Amino acid sequence: MTNRVDVVVIGGGQAGLAAGYHLRRRGLDFTVLDADPAPGGSWQHMWDSLHLFSPAEHSSLPGRLMPAQAGETYPDAGHVVDYLADYEKRYDLPVQHGTRVDAVRRDGERLLVEADTGTWRTRAVISATGTWSRPFLPAVPGRSAFAGRQLHTVNYHSPADFTDQHVIVVGGGNSGAQIAADLALDGQVKVTWVTQRSPRFLADDIDGRALFDVATARRRALDAGRDDAGGVASLGDIVAVPPVRAARDAGLLVARPMFARLTAEGVRWADGSHADADAVIWCTGFRPALAHLAPLNLRSARGHIPTDGTRALGEPRLHLLGYGDWTGPASATLIGVGRPARDAAHEIAALCAHN
Numbered sequence: 517m518t519n520r521v522d523v524v525v526i527g528g529g530q531a532g533l534a535a536g537y538h539l540r541r542r543g544l545d546f547t548v549l550d551a552d553p554a555p556g557g558s559w560q561h562m563w564d565s566l567h568l569f570s571p572a573e574h575s576s577l578p579g580r581l582m583p584a585q586a587g588e589t590y591p592d593a594g595h596v597v598d599y600l601a602d603y604e605k606r607y608d609l610p611v612q613h614g615t616r617v618d619a620v621r622r623d624g625e626r627l628l629v630e631a632d633t634g635t636w637r638t639r640a641v642i643s644a645t646g647t648w649s650r651p652f653l654p655a656v657p658g659r660s661a662f663a664g665r666q667l668h669t670v671n672y673h674s675p676a677d678f679t680d681q682h683v684i685v686v687g688g689g690n691s692g693a694q695i696a697a698d699l700a701l702d703g704q705v706k707v708t709w710v711t712q713r714s715p716r717f718l719a720d721d722i723d724g725r726a727l728f729d730v731a732t733a734r735r736r737a738l739d740a741g742r743d744d745a746g747g748v749a750s751l752g753d754i755v756a757v758p759p760v761r762a763a764r765d766a767g768l769l770v771a772r773p774m775f776a777r778l779t780a781e782g783v784r785w786a787d788g789s790h791a792d793a794d795a796v797i798w799c800t801g802f803r804p805a806l807a808h809l810a811p812l813n814l815r816s817a818r819g820h821i822p823t824d825g826t827r828a829l830g831e832p833r834l835h836l837l838g839y840g841d842w843t844g845p846a847s848a849t850l851i852g853v854g855r856p857a858r859d860a861a862h863e864i865a866a867l868c869a870h871n
């Protein structure tokens with residue numbers, strides 16, 4: 517049986533829920549299909565000690581402030597999951613959990629969304645599938661030779677899994693710094709942190725609020741045709757959240773340069789020095805999860821789908837939400853996704869009014 521709705525939102529994480537909020541306000545008939553069996557998007561899979569880099573009130577989706585978490589300035593991932601689950605219920609958003617979309621195809625005037633539980637015929641699609649399901653690992657010589665464990669950020673849970681082991685953490689972004697700090701502060705794990713270039717810590721008084729302000733100022737400047745002031749990347753890479761600051765100040769977060777290759781026992785640097793290791797954790801980022809859109813044939817050589825705002829240039833019935841700044845400044849953050857979600861719902865309402 518084929519279901520019919522005005523709009524299908526693919527993905528029920530924060531981006532999909534923000535889209536749902538604005539579609540509901542526009543009175544559109546929609547459904548949200550989400551592969552995860554439970555609410556919370558990728559937040560339900562993050563490591564045990566992860567905390568947001570902004571206070572709760574600066575991490576909110578449209579319509580509802582995130583409540584503060586007792587005893588925590590920066591809420592933990594579990595608190596975000598609770599907030600998203602409550603948001604879904606509060607706005608009665610029609611999320612079908614445990615439904616994975618395999619393909620979106622053109623079908624004359626409509627789009628066809630094929631999932632493992634059924635098919636939907638729709639006027640418009642918002643794809644909000646995030647990046648968590650597409651961890652990126654760089655091609656480094658010897659990777660298959662290493663006899664120890666190799667994990668990506670997505671598989672890391674807690675230092676308890678590495679007691680008395682030597683762990684190499686690769687990556688100079690927030691995930692790398694936070695996981696290296698988490699392991700080092702535990703005191704029972706030997707950690708070597710390696711980064712491609714020297715780590716760039718943001719000033720200690722800069723957290724997610726300031727990053728969002730910079731992203732917003734950049735958007736305004738670009739909208740007004742002024743010069744690009746460089747955005748958040750000009751400030752540094754690593755937010756000095758309390759555990760990162762504590763590890764850095766204790767001298768536990770000193771990065772070594774990237775090694776040249778893995779060996780069976782560990783890693784070897786270009787100068788010939790070698791370190792035995794039990795595990796390597798690759799904190800080397802993500803790619804957008806866009807495989808379900810392959811039949812539309814929209815991807816550029818960079819692996820993105822070119823957009824005007826959130827609307828795909830090659831398919832005006834498709835919007836992309838979240839993923840990264842290419843779908844709107846800060847659109848892959850809790851506080852930043854509201855505006856592009858509103859714009860997408862606005863454009864889709866206009867589209868639906870005309871056909």
Ligand code: FAD
Binds near residue numbers: 532552568616617618
């Ligand atoms: P996700 O949360 O990944 O949700 C996507 C949903 O789509 C999932 O539920 C998934 O099951 C579903 N899905 C995927 N593929 C399919 C498919 N084919 N069919 C159906 N469903 C599908 N942001 C902040 O604002 N503050 C922070 O402090 C912060 N810290 C971060 C720390 C880390 C380590 C990371 C990785 C990110 C952090 N972010 C932070 C960034 C951002 O908020 C998250 O990446 C966010 O989870 C993205 O939300 P999303 O809804 O786009 O994707």
